[in-house]
Amino acid sequence: MSPTGNGPRSRRGMLGTIACALIGAAALCGCESGRTSRAASLYDRGDYPAALREAETAHAGANGVRRDRAALIAGMSAHRLKRYSEAERWLRQAAGSTDAEVAGRASATLGLVNVERDNFSAAALDFSAAGRRLKGNEAARAHYFAGEASMLQGRPDAARRSYTEARSLTTDPVLRTRIESRLAAPRAYTLQIGAFADRANAQKAMSSVGAKARSAGLPAPTLSVNSQIGTRPLYVVQLGRFNTREEAMTAKASLGGDGNPVPATR
DSSP states (O other): OOOOOOSHHHHHHHHHHHHHHHOOSHHHHTTOOSHHHHHHHHHHTTOHHHHHHHHHHHHHTOOHHHHHHHHHHHHHHHHHTTOHHHHHHHHHHHHTOSSHHHHHHHHHHHHHHHHHTTOHHHHHHHHHHHHHHSOHHHHHHHHHHHHHHHHHHTOHHHHHHHHHHHHHHOOOHHHHHHHHHHHSOOSOEEEEEEEESSHHHHHHHHHHHHHHHHHHTOOOOEEEEOOOBTTBOOEEEEEEEESSHHHHHHHHHHTTSOOEEEEOOO
């Protein structure tokens, strides 16, 4: 997986690619045979309803790590079907596995679930948990995506900590270059009002902050339609471009505390 691009558009798309890098199913089962292996094959073929059914059956007849693998595939399948509550139930079980790879991939998938729910704080925690259980470049990518989730939440300091952890783990030169670009001193700032999976919610936020911006003599907010994670786009609402973080904080105060200063990406 090679992260590319700098803005919220690429950030959402890169979060989506973690599904391929961290939560592929077939590799989990190795030479294992039986229903769990069949569920993994069905998942990798994109037959998520059948994979979910097979994984549920496998889970009922397994124990230990095999049961955890079945729970992981069930949760991954439910996520693909956008059955988020069901996915979370399965994935929380798998995230407690004694098998570090199963636990890490379950946490990574929980991160995706929470991104699609607009819960970026929880997503950052889940990706960080994945990074602690996985190894090498997979761990680095998970921490990197924890940083991306924190940026979508408007928490650049938390994002920086995750990027720094990712840099300490990666041996991938492309990922390292991307991390270094995130850690570089920003040239300008913007106020991030919010990020939403539902366009109507983004438009409501634009309308609300737009009225305050006009009263304060600030520019109108902008809406970026971003690349997809799974099958859902993300809508990021931002306002202004400021030379320093202090200027952005002054604008935030003028808006009654709306928004968080984040590095501007264009």
